[in-house]
Amino acid sequence: MKATAAVWLALSAGILCGQEFKLGSKVSDFQVQDLDGKPVAFSALRGPVTVVTFIATQCPVSNAYNQRMIEVYKDYAPKNVKFIFVNANRSEPANEVREHAKRVGFVFPVYKDANNVLADRFDAQVTPENFVIDSSGVIRYHGSYDDNMNESRVHTRGLRMALDALLAGKPVPIPENKAFGCTIKRVRKTT
């Protein structure tokens, strides 16, 4: 009994403290909140290919990608790719997210991740940061849109390459990459 309790505690601690959704692993259902605070489940938003993108209103790097976000959405939404744009920053409330989306001309909804619960489950650290989930719920790509915030110096468009590969039923050529960005402004947790 004690051993069972110890195992349960260890597992709980692992889930609470560590990254739950990793590249190559299957995600379980999760929730985000719409800008009125209503919970929305991943299962209601997902498609054959789903992109979860952590973004920000104030991060200059995230904002440098606003137009690219719109272009990727416009290019791939007609191919039945679903997009879940999430703001997990404690410092950017829903009304600011709504105003920002309107100001920059987003053509897709943006959701909040209250208390960065989802950011913790994905271990998302930076904005913008993408996770691409395939039809079976497995994360097939984790990384940036491309390799430079200055579009004129972009060589590799990692997200587009991943989407093209998945839509063609092929392995993602570069499953993970990194780029400079802003930290996700998490809530302070007491331990």
Add this chain to the structure above:
Amino acid sequence: MKLAIVFWLGLSVLGAAQLTSIDESGFQALVASHKGRVVLYDFWATWCAPCREELPQLLRLEAKLRSRGFELLTVSADEPEQAAAAEKIVRQFGVRGPAYRKQAASDERFINSIDPKWSGALPALFLYDRAGQKVRSFIGETEMSALEAAVLKLL
């Protein structure tokens, strides 16, 4: 006349704050050349508001502990078009000694060369001991008291 000389000297010192380009191997060489001192490498960018807020606190920490062997070295992650703005900030804040700006063929390779666990999020601080070994990293908003405690352990 004296005032003019002081002013000129001041400008000369401030004007010396040109950022030196650095890539992966340049950073490793920098670490190697600073063995014997405890060094905090501050990766920042002009677009990073928390980085700009943090820099004066880091400089105060360096001023307080420099005589005990502690040094702060800054590495801007800015793109070439922001280099002038980065230099201006380095001058304004009075960063001592040489300051650096990454100029790498691949940001990802550069980030991984500093720390494979680092996501690339800024601000990012990496603390090295006197042997030139990385001992701690502080990503995002950092409590200065925690940072100072970590530095003091190494001095």
